[in-house]
Each structure stands twice: as structure tokens, then as C-alpha cells.
Amino acid sequence: MIDLSSDTQSRPSPGMREFMAAAPVGDEQLREDPSVNRLQEMAAALLGKEAALFLPSGTMCNGIAFSLNANRGEAVVLDQESHPNMSEAGGPAWLASVMLRPVVGPRGIFSVDQVLPLLSKGGTHSARTAFISIENTTNRGGGAIWPLERLEEMRALADDRDLRLHMDGARLLNAAVASGIPAATFASFVDSVWVDLSKGLGAPVGAILAGSTEFIERARLLKHLFGGAMRQAGIIAAGGIYALEHNVERLADDHANAQFLAEGLAGIPGVKLVYDTIPTNILFFDVSGTGMTPQEVERGINALGVRMGGGYDGAKVIRAVTHLDVTRDDCATALEAVRQVTRGGAR
Ligand SMILES: Cc1ncc(COP(=O)(O)O)c(C=O)c1O
Numbered sequence: 001m002i003d004l005s006s007d008t009q010s011r012p013s014p015g016m017r018e019f020m021a022a023a024p025v026g027d028e029q030l031r032e033d034p035s036v037n038r039l040q041e042m043a044a045a046l047l048g049k050e051a052a053l054f055l056p057s058g059t060m061c062n063g064i065a066f067s068l069n070a071n072r073g074e075a076v077v078l079d080q081e082s083h084p085n086m087s088e089a090g091g092p093a094w095l096a097s098v099m100l101r102p103v104v105g106p107r108g109i110f111s112v113d114q115v116l117p118l119l120s121k122g123g124t125h126s127a128r129t130a131f132i133s134i135e136n137t138t139n140r141g142g143g144a145i146w147p148l149e150r151l152e153e154m155r156a157l158a159d160d161r162d163l164r165l166h167m168d169g170a171r172l173l174n175a176a177v178a179s180g181i182p183a184a185t186f187a188s189f190v191d192s193v194w195v196d197l198s199k200g201l202g203a204p205v206g207a208i209l210a211g212s213t214e215f216i217e218r219a220r221l222l223k224h225l226f227g228g229a230m231r232q233a234g235i236i237a238a239g240g241i242y243a244l245e246h247n248v249e250r251l252a253d254d255h256a257n258a259q260f261l262a263e264g265l266a267g268i269p270g271v272k273l274v275y276d277t278i279p280t281n282i283l284f285f286d287v288s289g290t291g292m293t294p295q296e297v298e299r300g301i302n303a304l305g306v307r308m309g310g311g312y313d314g315a316k317v318i319r320a321v322t323h324l325d326v327t328r329d330d331c332a333t334a335l336e337a338v339r340q341v342t343r344g345g346a347r
Contacts (some may be wrong), residue, residue: 005308105141134154
């Protein structure tokens with residue numbers, strides 16, 4: 001199966017598996033796992049933060065950061081389509097007891113003007129706004145990258161209004177490779193930031209949360225509380241080390257493949273790209289012009305050995321995400337599958 005449903009479908013390569021098998025390990029809870037410690041040091045340096053913490057998932061990174069960046073009952077401004085608002089099983093409410101104040105930014109990139117009306121210092125009636133959460137790149141925004149000027153404006157606002165800034169950097173390294181701007185530069189504007197190791201970087205498990213030493217010490221407590229503290233976790237952390245050493249620069253191939261895919265899709269009668277630019281590795285397309293539903297197209301291409309993700313925008317569009325297990329030839333095959341299936345549609 002050529003799996004373009006998500007970059008989470010990437011699998012550990014033979015080289016990564018070998019490296020993982022040979023990893024030195026210790027008790028991670030006691031901070032004695034050399035591989036976990038090494039990965040955390042590498043990530044802190046990469047993100048330009050004092051400290052970093054290895055966690056089982058990006059969702060746990062958000063759960064912990066949301067809990068630490070706000071007090072119970074306080075409010076968070078974030079994009080309507082952002083992962084914590086759409087896809088974390090109510091984690092912000094359940095784990096962090098925060099109120100979400102969503103805004104709708106073009107491609108998930110919102111402005112200071114949109115945030116301003118949602119800010120509150122608190123009092124007896126309104127919840128104090130504690131922080132702003134930024135997704136970079138934006139998943140449902142088609143892999144869009146936050147411009148540095150926009151981050152700078154958010155930082156100035158945060159400083160002025162005593163807010164914290166959090167960055168969900170599940171795909172921050174895609175942003176860094178595509179823009180040529182170091183991940184640490186993006187991260188320099190925010191107080192807490194994390195990157196996922198299990199998406200385009202190809203590791204099987206894990207994410208890294210980074211921030212000040214004090215923040216990460218408090219994050220350790222919640223890691224334990226949420227059941228995320230592990231034992232000989234060096235085996236999986238080694239996948240992350242390998243990913244950071246081997247799989248970052250090659251994200252450029254995924255971006256080029258996404259571009260190739262987008263250009264091909266745009267040439268198929270009745271198929272329309274949702275966004276006119278493809279900054280990184282995610283694209284969405286609308287098949288309504290073919291007379292077929294996205295579900296019919298998905299079923300058709302599945303039968304030809306190609307998977308793309310549905311369920312986005314009320315299941316009205318199809319998502320395709322490139323990653324290290326999808327080659328340029330695979331993308332050409334996927335395009336042919338969409339072409340073949342939609343030719344059967346009633347136009
Ligand atoms: C933007 C974004 N944030 C958070 C997550 C959650 O990451 P994880 O699957 O590692 O829990 C995802 C996963 O798809 C994501 O796309």
C-alpha cells in the first residue's frame with residue numbers, strides 16, 4: 001500500500017532499527033537512561049532551549065504544556081482547526097481544565113488583531129487569558145509555515161499582556177527545512193515548544209517538549225502523573241536520535257514530492273486543490289467536480305493500492321501527506337490511481 005494518509009505512517013528504517021537495538025539504556029524515570037538523556041540534550045540544542053523532555057507522544061506534550069502554561073479555569077487562544085481543539089479527545093478540558101477561545105486564521109495562521117478581543121485580565125466574570133497556542137506547521141492549514149514577523153508580533157503582545165506562548169511544533173522541522181530558518185529561530189519566540197519524532201522524521205514513538213529548565217522540571221512531574229514516565233526508554237529514544245541525525249534534511253524530498261503530487265492533482269479534471277500553495281508536506285484536494293464523493297474516491301484508490309486520508313473539513317476533502325516511505329514513483333502511481341478512479345465519476 002502506498003500510504004499517503006499521514007506522515008505518521010512512516011516506519012522505522014532498517015538502519016534506525018539497528019541503531020535502536022544497540023542503544024545503551026538505563027532507568028529513564030531515574031534520569032539514568034543515557035540514550036534518553038542524549039536525545040533530550042540534542043533536542044534542547046536544536047530548539048535553542050535550556051532543557052527538553054522525552055515524551056511518548058505529541059498529544060502528551062500539548063497536555064503537559066497546556067497544564068503548565070495556565071491555571072485551572074484560565075483561557076487559551078488558539079486556532080479553531082488546531083490539533084488540541086479538534087483532535088485531542090478534549091485533553092485541554094480534561095487534563096488542563098482550561099477554556100479554549102478559538103479564532104479562525106487563514107490556514108491556521110491568525111493575527112494579533114484576532115487575539116486582542118479575546119484577551120482578559122480576569123476578574124469575577126471573565127476567565128483570565130493565560131496563553132496563546134500556535135501550530136507550526138499547521139496541519140489542517142495544509143502545512144503552512146508561520147512567518148517570523150507574525151511570531152514576533154505575537155511575542156510582543158505576549159510580553160505586553162503577560163501571556164505565555166506555546167508552539168505545537170509537531171512538524172516544526174518541516175517548517176525549518178522548507179524555509180531555511182533554523183528551528184531554534186522559530187522557537188525563540190515561544191516559551192514552550194515541541195517536535196514530533198514519529199511523523200516525517202520516521203521514528204516509531206515519541207516527541208520532545210522543550211523550554212526553560214524550570215518549566216521542564218515541572219513538566220517531569222506531569223509526565224509522571226500522566227503515566228508517561230518510562231523505564232528503559234532508550235530503545236525508543238534511540239529512534240529519535242537516529243531521526244535527528246539522518247532524517248531532517250531529507251524532509252526537503254517530501255516537500256518536493258508534495259509539490260509534484262499537487263501539480264498532478266490540479267491537472268485531473270474535476271479535482272481542485274484546497275490551497276494554492278504547498279509549503280511543506282501536506283495537501284488537501286476537493287473532488288466534488290468529478291461527481292464523486294471523497295469516500296468513493298478513497299475506496300477506489302484503496303483498491304488500487306493507494307491510501308489517502310479522509311474525514312477533513314467535514315469529510316468534504318481528501319488529505320495527502322508525503323513522508324520518507326513514499327517515493328516520487330509512489331506519488332506518480334498515486335496520481336495515476338486518482339486519475340483512473342475519477343475518470344469513472346459522473347461529470
Ligand atoms: C499539529 C499536530 N499536533 C499534535 C499532534 C499529536 O501528535 P501525536 O500523534 O504524536 O500525539 C498531531 C498529530 O497528528 C498534529 O498533527
